[in-house]
Amino acid sequence: MTGYARSNGAVHGASFACEVKTVNGRGLDIRLRLAPGFDTLESDIRQLIGTTLTRGSVTLNLTVERQGAGGELYINRQALDTVLAALDELKGRVEAAPPSLDGILALRGVLEQRDSVLDEDGEALRAAILDAVSTALIDLTVARRQEGSRMSVVLLDRLLEIEALVARAEAHPARSREVILALLRQQVADLATDIKLSEDRLAQEALLLATKADIREELDRLTAHIAAARELIATGGAAGRRLDFLAQEFNREANTLCSKSNAVELTAIGLDLKAAIDQLREQVQNIE
Structure with missing residues (x-):
């Protein structure tokens, strides 16, 4: 997720500014650009970022200007x-x-020039900078949550699209044993006119084909995944990784549905389902 925040401060003749911004990223990638002489703050700043954020490419810039303090x-x-x-x-x-x-x-x-840190004021300046970093991260979190609220609307739209496609697959007539039996009769008739199969044999073969083409399990799991995704979005918080996992499961079920399909129209629904799932997953990978 994207976001930007800035925090300023001044302590004992030294002024500083902390800028932090984030862009989309699947993991947490932290890049720090600290003022010369303040490299010792890197570990503390990384820890603050790690306890606040879980995903995104994070860049933090720290600039310090000192009045009356020499350098070497x-x-x-x-x-x-x-x-x-x-x-x-x-x-x-x-x-x-x-x-x-x-x-x-x-x-x-x-x-190179290294700013000297005054021993008397060093700890006060260090504490003030870390406070500024914490403030900037809080403001950044607020901005990211606002973006997350807008993104939730997009995700819910994608889930509605997926749900509609699942309903279309559910209602498709090619899933019924009667349609499969009629198709089997036509195929036998087209192969050879002298082949005679009893109605019982045709019914057995139709049942076997219907069992192989049954997508009931896939449809049930897709419905369950839709409900789980909506619950995660409604709960809020850092749900990006869990939604990403659900998107993978969505895709798995859509692939199985396409492989079991016994009708061109049902395959087309499966392909549309995969396209909608890809759009969902692309958005999910950008959120916290």
């Missing part, structure tokens, strides 16, 4: 070693003037 420059020696190794490798292969020191230091990642 430091050399990222791992990045510097990588650059120097690359220069040594290219030295004998490319004719070029040797790079200057300021050119090397200007390469991204070699020389």
